[in-house]
Amino acid sequence: MPAEATSRVLRLRVNGAPYEVHAPNRRTLVDLLRYDLGLTGTKEACSVGVCGVCSVLLNGRLVASCLLLACQADGGEVTTIEGVAGPDGELHPLQRSFIEHGGFQCGICTPGQIIAAKALLDENPAPTEQQIKQWMMGNLCRCTGYYQIIDSIKAVAHA
Amino acid sequence: MRDFVFHTPSTLAEALTLLETYGDAARPMAGGTALVNFLKQGLLTTEHLVYLQRVPGLSDIRLESDGIHIGALARHRDVEISPILRQHAPLLADVYARVATVRIRNMATVGGGLAHADPAQDPPLGLIVLDARVRLVSSGGERTLAVGELFTDYYETVIQPAELLTEVIVPPQPPTARGVYLKFLPRTEDDYATVAVAALAELEDGACRDVRIALGAAGPTPIRATATEQLLTGQHASEDLIRRAAQAAAEQVDPLSDFRGPADYKRDMAVVFTHRALDRVLNGVPA
Numbered sequence: 536m537p538a539e540a541t542s543r544v545l546r547l548r549v550n551g552a553p554y555e556v557h558a559p560n561r562r563t564l565v566d567l568l569r570y571d572l573g574l575t576g577t578k579e580a581c582s583v584g585v586c587g588v589c590s591v592l593l594n595g596r597l598v599a600s601c602l603l604l605a606c607q608a609d610g611g612e613v614t615t616i617e618g619v620a621g622p623d624g625e626l627h628p629l630q631r632s633f634i635e636h637g638g639f640q641c642g643i644c645t646p647g648q649i650i651a652a653k654a655l656l657d658e659n660p661a662p663t664e665q666q667i668k669q670w671m672m673g674n675l676c677r678c679t680g681y682y683q684i685i686d687s688i689k690a691v692a693h694a
Numbered sequence: 695m696r697d698f699v700f701h702t703p704s705t706l707a708e709a710l711t712l713l714e715t716y717g718d719a720a721r722p723m724a725g726g727t728a729l730v731n732f733l734k735q736g737l738l739t740t741e742h743l744v745y746l747q748r749v750p751g752l753s754d755i756r757l758e759s760d761g762i763h764i765g766a767l768a769r770h771r772d773v774e775i776s777p778i779l780r781q782h783a784p785l786l787a788d789v790y791a792r793v794a795t796v797r798i799r800n801m802a803t804v805g806g807g808l809a810h811a812d813p814a815q816d817p818p819l820g821l822i823v824l825d826a827r828v829r830l831v832s833s834g835g836e837r838t839l840a841v842g843e844l845f846t847d848y849y850e851t852v853i854q855p856a857e858l859l860t861e862v863i864v865p866p867q868p869p870t871a872r873g874v875y876l877k878f879l880p881r882t883e884d885d886y887a888t889v890a891v892a893a894l895a896e897l898e899d900g901a902c903r904d905v906r907i908a909l910g911a912a913g914p915t916p917i918r919a920t921a922t923e924q925l926l927t928g929q930h931a932s933e934d935l936i937r938r939a940a941q942a943a944a945e946q947v948d949p950l951s952d953f954r955g956p957a958d959y960k961r962d963m964a965v966v967f968t969h970r971a972l973d974r975v976l977n978g979v980p981a
Binding site for chain 2: 536540541543559560561563582583584585587590596597598599602603604606607609651654669670672673
């Protein structure tokens with residue numbers, strides 16, 4: 536198959552900035568972010584949509600960027616961990632809270648945890664502990680620092 | 695992943711024409727949660743992906759005189775939080791809320807899930823006990839069939855290559871109907887069920903006027919436990935009868951041994967969870 540048939544120019548906004556990228560149709564969104572745009576804050580671990588480290592927001596919805604073709608995000612608005620802090624570099628309340636409450640150890644899962652938590656608080660600014668656990672249960676932390684992660688989110692939710 | 699052409703039809707007619715033109719060389723894709731996984735792992739290859747998400751009008755959830763119409767492109771999460779479903783078919787909203795994680799429910803669509811036809815999925819069980827139907831559309835016409843008639847084997851359905859599932863129709867339920875969905879999850883909360891049971895019952899003067907039971911992860915397709923239903927229909931559900939009806943589930947399931955447990959264990963658990971579901975809908979016992 537000719538390459539022009541199996542690739543395309545994608546236009547999308549990532550963290551508010553417009554991008555135009557020529558990519559093969561088989562490129563996943565996580566690979567586009569990491570390898571084409573150099574936004575390596577988003578990680579890939581399980582590659583099958585289970586672990587949550589590749590979490591990003593697409594048009595405000597929490598999604599797994601390892602299970603999305605970049606083509607599916609064409610014309611869309613993506614938010615990654617790089618877009619969470621304020622324009623002057625001021626940390627997002629969730630980022631500050633993860634630091635204050637020790638919400639990470641090795642740090643690999645942290646971008647996904649913060650993006651998932653942001654999606655929760657965007658939708659429900661005052662979740663109960665049970666709602667936090669239910670929402671976050673698909674974000675795995677292999678250091679098993681779950682209590683601190685829940686504490687970090689609770690502190691922002693109740694602030 | 696192999697290279698493919700990515701088509702983005704903007705109407706249903708255009709999508710159907712693409713599927714007809716490319717035949718076996720084409721695959722429709724909605725949310726992509728299952729299909730992208732299959733493509734990444736090389737379990738499936740395709741030359742033409744026909745992406746449906748840009749077709750307008752296929753993701754609405756509407757209440758009409760013949761029931762609730764759920765567009766095939768509605769995401770699981772849309773069903774979970776839909777005020778219409780929460781009010782008129784809360785069982786179905788609960789069933790969709792039990793699928794995987796919120797991240798997957800934000801991506802996976804109602805139609806894509808049904809076409810994927812993994813027998814361990816949650817939604818078909820809720821749809822079957824609610825007597826839901828699906829609409830299948832091709833360039834040549836359309837047909838509707840019961841959700842229970844859709845599945846033929848592991849990952850196999852009656853949907854033809856040039857046909858698309860466009861909507862699910864959930865008929866109105868009698869106000870006295872009681873439903874429950876039980877999902878046995880001995881591993882993790884976001885897992886597929888080890889076994890799952892949906893039950894819906896309507897009682898009249900203490901007798902079981904109508905009861906429907908569907909079992910998941912218990913065979914090559916979702917299983918309607920008709921023998922169990924027949925034992926109960928028209929009867930006053932005594933403790934002994936419920937026990938015998940639940941026991942009958944053992945003869946109706948055909949589970950595989952896998953990492954979620956040996957087949958014999960799953961058969962036993964199908965009986966246990968059918969018993970609990972029946973207790974809940976017939977006796978109001980909290981699950």
